[in-house]
Amino acid sequence: MTTPVLDLRQVRKTYATGAAAVEALRGVDLVVEPGSYVAVMGPSGSGKSTLMHIVGCLDVPSAGQYLLQGSDVSRMDERRLAHVRNREIGFVFQQFNLLPSLTAQRNVELPLVYAGVRPAERRARAREALDQVGLGDRVEHRPGELSGGQQQRVSIARALVTNPALLLADEPTGNLDSVSTGDVLTLFDGLHSEGRTLVLITHEHDVAARAERSVYMFDGRLSDVLPERVA
Amino acid sequence: MNVLETFRTAYGALRAHRMRSTLTVLGILIGIAAVMLTVALGQAARTLVLQQITAMGTNLIMVMPGGEGPQPEPDGDYEGFSYAALSLADVEALADPANAPDVTGVAPTNESFIVASAGDRSHDSTLAGTTPDWLSIRGRSINRGRFFSADEVARGARVAVLGSTTAQQLLEGTDPIGAEITLAGQSFTVIGLLNTAGSALGDDQDNTIVIPRSTMLQQVEPSPPNEVGLLYLQTRDQESLSAAYQQIEQTLMTRHGNTPDSKDFSIFTQQSLIDTANSTTAILTGTLGGIAAISLLVGGIGVMNIMLVSVTERIREIGLRKALGATPAAIRNQFLVEASMLGLLGGVLGLLLGMGAAWLIGAITDFPVVPSVGATALALGVSLLIGVAAGVYPAARAARLAPIDALRTE
Numbered sequence: 214m215t216t217p218v219l220d221l222r223q224v225r226k227t228y229a230t231g232a233a234a235v236e237a238l239r240g241v242d243l244v245v246e247p248g249s250y251v252a253v254m255g256p257s258g259s260g261k262s263t264l265m266h267i268v269g270c271l272d273v274p275s276a277g278q279y280l281l282q283g284s285d286v287s288r289m290d291e292r293r294l295a296h297v298r299n300r301e302i303g304f305v306f307q308q309f310n311l312l313p314s315l316t317a318q319r320n321v322e323l324p325l326v327y328a329g330v331r332p333a334e335r336r337a338r339a340r341e342a343l344d345q346v347g348l349g350d351r352v353e354h355r356p357g358e359l360s361g362g363q364q365q366r367v368s369i370a371r372a373l374v375t376n377p378a379l380l381l382a383d384e385p386t387g388n389l390d391s392v393s394t395g396d397v398l399t400l401f402d403g404l405h406s407e408g409r410t411l412v413l414i415t416h417e418h419d420v421a422a423r424a425e426r427s428v429y430m431f432d433g434r435l436s437d438v439l440p441e442r443v444a
Numbered sequence: 445m446n447v448l449e450t451f452r453t454a455y456g457a458l459r460a461h462r463m464r465s466t467l468t469v470l471g472i473l474i475g476i477a478a479v480m481l482t483v484a485l486g487q488a489a490r491t492l493v494l495q496q497i498t499a500m501g502t503n504l505i506m507v508m509p510g511g512e513g514p515q516p517e518p519d520g521d522y523e524g525f526s527y528a529a530l531s532l533a534d535v536e537a538l539a540d541p542a543n544a545p546d547v548t549g550v551a552p553t554n555e556s557f558i559v560a561s562a563g564d565r566s567h568d569s570t571l572a573g574t575t576p577d578w579l580s581i582r583g584r585s586i587n588r589g590r591f592f593s594a595d596e597v598a599r600g601a602r603v604a605v606l607g608s609t610t611a612q613q614l615l616e617g618t619d620p621i622g623a624e625i626t627l628a629g630q631s632f633t634v635i636g637l638l639n640t641a642g643s644a645l646g647d648d649q650d651n652t653i654v655i656p657r658s659t660m661l662q663q664v665e666p667s668p669p670n671e672v673g674l675l676y677l678q679t680r681d682q683e684s685l686s687a688a689y690q691q692i693e694q695t696l697m698t699r700h701g702n703t704p705d706s707k708d709f710s711i712f713t714q715q716s717l718i719d720t721a722n723s724t725t726a727i728l729t730g731t732l733g734g735i736a737a738i739s740l741l742v743g744g745i746g747v748m749n750i751m752l753v754s755v756t757e758r759i760r761e762i763g764l765r766k767a768l769g770a771t772p773a774a775i776r777n778q779f780l781v782e783a784s785m786l787g788l789l790g791g792v793l794g795l796l797l798g799m800g801a802a803w804l805i806g807a808i809t810d811f812p813v814v815p816s817v818g819a820t821a822l823a824l825g826v827s828l829l830i831g832v833a834a835g836v837y838p839a840a841r842a843a844r845l846a847p848i849d850a851l852r853t854e
Contacts, residue, residue: 271767271847292771299769310764310851314460326449327769371768 216283219245224277237263239433250405252421255430303372305382309364311356318352342370362393454782472790475740480798486729493721507675511707529708530672546688551578554673567613573660581678589636597656604632607650744830751838763850772843779839787831
């Protein structure tokens with residue numbers, strides 16, 4: 214039996230905001246096997262952003278256990294989490310989050326810089342990743358010179374360049390028109406068919422429909438079926 | 445993240461805000477330039493003063509009336525005035541090798557200011573009444589003519605030796621040797637000209653008239669013949685200076701009945717003058733340098749301020765870098781390097797400006813400005829240190845930012 218990429222066991226997250234404590238996650242269990250393509254859906258305030266932060270190792274759970282590639286990351290310090298994010302996770306954000314002063318090439322190289330990869334190898338791998346998303350002819354462009362769809366493809370290239378175990382996309386099509394949305398989702402389909410593991414957070418049903426499995430967040434809990442009240 | 449990449453990123457960030465970086469650098473630049481300039485000029489002033497002290501004569505000791513602390517009660521000989529505490533008898537005692545074996549010459553001297561005239565010209569000058577030993581003890585030499593002799597001192601001859609400034613002011617256009625000048629209504633014959641000696645401690649040593657002391661006391665400024673204004677003494681060599689100092693002190697204390705705590709005379713050596721000059725210029729340089737250092741501090745605060753702005757402004761970038769795998773240390777180093785670059789850049793430019801200004805002042809005045817390697821290294825070190833110190837807090841803040849808080853900020 215293979216080790217799951219993600220294995221969340223009764224994960225809870227409580228935020229202390231002033232006097233009141235907000236329970237964003239109330240015991241979430243989620244297992245994602247290698248090569249699967251999972252969409253996490255839910256209305257705003259359901260806790261799906263919190264889940265995304267914990268899955269992406271940007272935050273740690275208040276209680277419960279989170280195994281990423283079989284190792285427990287729920288109690289790691291910030292330095293070790295940084296290494297895990299660098300090696301195991303590729304992020305795709307709604308806002309693209311490219312650095313405007315850097316070229317597409319340099320933006321894609323960024324995770325490799327923090328991984329300590331040497332410049333020559335860095336350039337080659339970034340180039341390869343940009344080719345893969347169909348932007349091989351835009352390497353020297355800065356984000357301001359690219360369309361929204363192209364920018365999102367640069368950020369997908371940046372997510373892929375470290376060859377991570379998990380590709381984590383947070384509302385990746387939220388800022389895109391329908392054509393660019395189609396391009397990005399086609400790209401995800403391709404990555405899935407190559408055997409990559411994808412977790413996609415979205416509130417759009419037609420986007421979630423492209424995934425092989427959908428799960429639903431509601432009131433800090435996760436279920437495999439659409440809760441009645443929302444449906 | 446390796447060092448080169450950190451520098452590259454920091455450089456890129458500074459370049460992205462050229463105007464802001466330039467102004468911040470300017471703050472450090474001005475501070476470093478001000479400190480460099482004051483220190484360079486302070487050192488030049490010190491060199492100048494030391495040159496002048498050395499020019500006053502070699503192995504020179506001066507004794508003046510009056511001392512520190514409570515003055516001893518004057519006995520009958522001194523008529524109540526402490527500044528009259530030196531006499532010709534003291535001179536004879538000090539000239540005696542039995543009392544002061546390391547003293548090789550004594551020139552009892554009375555100094556004052558006088559208006560000298562020649563024809564229709566008149567000129568303010570210092571007047572020294574002394575003995576022939578004065579010439580060698582003061583390290584002076586004769587340019588033309590001759591110095592007066594012991595015989596002329598004994599006779600009270602009306603002869604005068606002039607410094608070059610005085611000679612030029614009074615007798616320009618005529619041959620000074622053999623010329624007549626008038627001092628206090630008496631006519632004097634100029635018999636010699638001194639070589640120039642420049643100025644010492646603010647005195648133009650060439651604006652002087654030297655005459656026999658007996659002549660001065662009898663005919664120019666009538667005074668008791670025994671009265672001595674100050675003594676110039678010469679020691680055998682540099683090494684015997686402190687021995688001579690003690691011999692002079694012991695002899696005069698015995699003769700005057702002084703105790704070590706209460707003396708009616710003061711002894712100055714070149715070393716004591718040099719020490720005084722050193723401490724004076726050090727205080728001056730320290731004070732001015734301190735004031736200049738305040739501007740450096742302000743510059744440092746400017747760096748810190750701009751780094752804090754930079755961290756706040758780039759919260760999203762910091763969050764993204766963390767999401768992509770930047771460790772807190774990598775983020776901290778990036779901001780530290782940025783702040784250090786601002787500091788060091790300001791330091792290098794300020795150094796050039798300060799040294800340039802000092803060099804310019806040295807070129808257009810006769811201030812002996814020399815570039816100092818120590819001050820240069822110190823300026824660079826200090827500017828780097830300021831950059832790092834100013835960067836520590838903003839960098840720590842950036843490193844501490846939680847990635848989700850940073851990413852969330854719009």
